[in-house]
Amino acid sequence: MxxxxxxxxxxxxxxxxxxxxxxxxxxxxxxxxxxxxxxxxxxxxxxxxxxxxxxxxxxxxxxxxxxxxxxxxVVESDLVDDEDDNAFFDQHGHWKAEYSPENLPESAVYSDEFWLVFETCLTHLPAKQSRVFMMREYLDYSAQDICQEVDITSSNLHILLYRARLQLQHCLTHKLH
Incomplete structure (x- = not known):
């Protein structure tokens, strides 16, 4: 390298x-x-x-x-929200198994192109959306802990995560195809 x-x-x-x-x-x-x-x-x-x-x-x-x-x-996340169908995330806001970085075929997970696109998409999110998304998905924070750390309400958290997922889905769909 x-x-x-x-x-x-x-x-x-x-x-x-x-x-x-x-x-x-x-x-x-x-x-x-x-x-x-x-x-x-x-x-x-x-x-x-x-x-x-x-x-x-x-x-x-x-x-x-x-x-x-x-x-x-906190180890266990308790974030649950009522969002519409999303290609990459389930109704609880977790990665769907077929899209989870942990469950993708090795060639896709370790593809430099995939991670460059994902990082680009994540970077283009508004800062607060990006932060709460990473706290949720990468650091496994609970909804309560995220709200306390970022000083937002639970409703605001659900909105931020929903918008982050939609923007990531849109970005990944357009840049990977």
Missing amino acids: QSAQLVEIREQMLKFARLQLRDETVAEDIVQEALLSAVKNIENFQRQSALKTWVFAILKNKIIDYLRQKDRF
Whole structure:
């Protein structure tokens, strides 16, 4: 992997960490810890996924560990909303099995093109929508914890998630086909 690619991955990690932690210093520290952990454990990288995917999984776990220490993490999400059919998400707002990044065929999940498109779509969401979507889907926050962290009502959360899903669906549909 080229140095420019590593710099780009680090910048993407920082962007994700800043959005979730809302603290520049903590985000820098968590990203550094994740990168250090990746370097120390590189022999465990089995190349079953892209390096970026593996490093982001480490980052996600570092963020979760940090939030657990701060007593702000709940494992089970209780977000349920009454939304219309959505091609990528079920009635509870979770990825449908056939579209979940965890259940996609390996070639699709690790396709650089898919993740570039997904990241582009996520980046084009309004900041608050992007943040609550990532808290929900990547960090498994409960609706109550998201509302407290972002200082919004439950109704506002449902609207933000609904709009984020619709925009992601629209973007992914148009950019992947």
